[in-house]
Amino acid sequence: MKKITFIVALFIAISVQAQEYLGTWSFESVDRSAIQEEGADEAALEKKIKMVSNMFSSLRMTFEKDGTYTMSFMGQEETKSYTANENILVLDKGEKLEILTPSKARLSSGDMVLLLQKGDLSVEKSYTYLTEESYETKKIDLKDLIGKWKVEEVRVKDGVEGAEMQEMIALMITFNFITDTDMAFGAMGMETVKKYAVDLETNVLTDKDAKSGVEKSTYTIKELNKEHMIVSHNKEGTLLYLVRE
Numbered sequence: 001m002k003k004i005t006f007i008v009a010l011f012i013a014i015s016v017q018a019q020e021y022l023g024t025w026s027f028e029s030v031d032r033s034a035i036q037e038e039g040a041d042e043a044a045l046e047k048k049i050k051m052v053s054n055m056f057s058s059l060r061m062t063f064e065k066d067g068t069y070t071m072s073f074m075g076q077e078e079t080k081s082y083t084a085n086e087n088i089l090v091l092d093k094g095e096k097l098e099i100l101t102p103s104k105a106r107l108s109s110g111d112m113v114l115l116l117q118k119g120d121l122s123v124e125k126s127y128t129y130l131t132e133e134s135y136e137t138k139k140i141d142l143k144d145l146i147g148k149w150k151v152e153e154v155r156v157k158d159g160v161e162g163a164e165m166q167e168m169i170a171l172m173i174t175f176n177f178i179t180d181t182d183m184a185f186g187a188m189g190m191e192t193v194k195k196y197a198v199d200l201e202t203n204v205l206t207d208k209d210a211k212s213g214v215e216k217s218t219y220t221i222k223e224l225n226k227e228h229m230i231v232s233h234n235k236e237g238t239l240l241y242l243v244r245e
Contacts, residue, residue, distance in 0.1 A: 019065075020102050021089055025116040027059040027123060031106060034113035047128045051153070054125045055164050056114060061097070061107075063089070075162030129241040130155040135232070137203050140224040145198070148176040149229055149242040157237045170240060183207065204234070 030049050060072040063082065069091070070079045080092040089097040095109045103118040130153050154170040156163040174186035177196070184191040185207065194207040203221040208214070222239075223230040229242045 021084065021087075021097070021099050021105070022063050022065060023118065024060055024062040024120045025097075025105055025118055026121040027053075027056045028104070028115045028117040028121075029053060029123070030056075031113040031115050034111075050126050050128055052112070053123070054127075055168060057123050057125055058164050059114070059116075060120065061116070074165040074168070125155075127153060127155055129153045129228075130230070130239050133157075134237070135222040135230055135239070137220060138223050140198075140200075140203060140221055142180060142198060142200075144224050144226050145177045145221075145229075146180070148174060148245040150174050150245040151240050152228075152243045153241040155239040155241075160236070166238065170238065173240065174245065175242065205231070 030052050032049065035045070035048070056073075058073060058075075061069055062072075063069045067081055067083070068079055069082050070077055082092075082097075083090045087099040089099070091097060093109075095107065097116070098106045098108070100106055105116045105118075107114045107116055133155075151171050151173045154167040156166050156170075160166065169188070172186075172188045174184075174191075176184040176186065176191070178184065181195055181197070182193070183196045184193050186192075193210045195210065196205060196207040198205050198221065204217050205219045205221060206215055206217045209216075218234060219231040219240075220234055221229060221231050227243065231240045231242065232238070233240075
């Protein structure tokens with residue numbers, strides 16, 4: 001009788017442990033130990049961690065008893081299948097979720113290793129350069145504008161749906177101010193030649209498509225010097241921090 005009771009108790013304990021992964025898991029942080037490189041520049045590493053953390057901040061994974069899970073990421077939702085092997089869940093495309101404790105798990109996807117927390121929780125984004133939610137418009141010298149600029153950091157307004165996707169796309173933007181009237185706007189590897197002008201009273205950048213002739217005032221230059229530039233999207237309020245390429 002004691003033996004049967006022990007077996008039943010053991011079975012219940014194993015079953016409870018096996019069910020710990022059910023429910024919702026949210027992104028908590030990047031596993032630093034997985035990306036720490038000997039001799040790596042500490043400042044560059046911190047910048048990379050912040051960028052990756054902001055990108056994955058909306059990640060949610062909800063596991064069901066029927067062997068399916070729903071992943072929410074960058075405003076998109078997908079339902080996929082998983083298999084459980086003790087404390088390891090084998091996910092789609094070979095990804096693995098290791099349950100470390102009832103409240104913490106480690107997600108491995110290729111070279112990326114993330115730590116997740118149990119529950120539908122949020123983490124606060126952090127930034128290296130764009131530490132303010134908005135910036136005053138400062139007087140600029142247009143001579144400092146000439147040259148090619150690339151986006152180093154993006155800050156989308158809080159609460160914007162699909163913010164992480166917007167940030168990732170905006171990181172591929174470039175501005176090449178060729179002369180004081182000609183520029184090339186680059187996005188995802190493609191460039192469009194435009195005419196441009198900057199209103200020195202407001203710092204609003206107006207560009208004119210060379211082919212269609214359509215004028216747009218999409219950005220305002222908030223700060224500009226020889227090393228960096230901060231621009232704000234006039235409609236969405238998205239901030240871009242750019243450096244010379």
